[in-house]
Amino acid sequence: MAVPVTEIFSSVQGEGLLVGRRQIFIRLYGCNLRCSYCDTVLTEEPAFCRVETAPGCGIFEYLPNPLGIEEIVKVLEGLAVGLHHSISLTGGEPLLHSNIIRELAPALRGSRRGIYLETNGTLPDELSRVIDLVDMVAMDFKLPSVSGLPPLWSKHGRFLEIAATKETYVKVVVAEQTPSREIEMAAGLIKSTAPGVPLVIQPLTTKGAMGISPARLSLLQRQALKVLDDVRVIPQTHKLMGML
Ligand SMILES: C[S@@+](CC[C@H](N)C(=O)[O-])C[C@H]1O[C@@H](n2cnc3c(N)ncnc32)[C@H](O)[C@@H]1O
């Protein structure tokens, strides 16, 4: 199986409910969306996958794309997979490659808690093909005010129904211009679909700084707490630490 991979590295999960956990990140190439704020997406498939030779050293080796599954497993062994909480499948949008994940996931053994899928929450049919093979799902709801995308609520709703059969949470990236009604929509959709699922409000990061004032952030959390029990505000902590 040929896997187009942007990078593989060992780091500390910087976002969401698993913040602080050690993970190996496998970043698959390609995305079905173009969020205006995206810190990651590439327009062209990279000729090489970069692999940090030791965590945090900033020195990379380059493996020609696409990679084979055995090659990925060897990289994981080199990164001491057994010391890691979990393996993050991210991107881009990893679910663009649901057929690859069906072969790859069973080979990704040796972490302590299995596979963590980081996804934009818009490809429910693809999720249903791999949900039995992953252990945790971190899904975004894309808010039009920040993403610049059209509303995606019905896709997010169908996706959350499937994700909620596993350990999951919803993340929304917010900025100063995010209106209360978008947070209310997000909270309301969780409440009506899978009411126990936590909501993480993640401030937009631009040029290393937060794209929202403390007052606005606090207001958005209070709005969501009127609807849901578990609403947390967590910034992108890996960027504060200068980690990958
Ligand atoms: C790069 S995406 C990859 C996974 C998937 N495509 C998605 O959007 O969830 C990982 C996470 O980073 C978030 N993100 C990307 N750029 C960001 C930024 N500038 N500030 C805050 N969060 C950002 C996304 O919203 C998403 O939650």
Ligand SMILES: Nc1nc2[nH]cc(C(=O)O)c2c(=O)[nH]1
């Ligand atoms: N440390 C760290 N944590 C992360 N959480 C989500 C990330 C992503 O880009 O998917 C990410 C990332 O790129 N690095």
Ligand code: SF4
């Ligand atoms: S869905 Fe994720 S990877 Fe794709 S553009 Fe949006 S933030 Fe970037």
Ligand SMILES: [Mg+2]
């Ligand atoms: Mg990232």
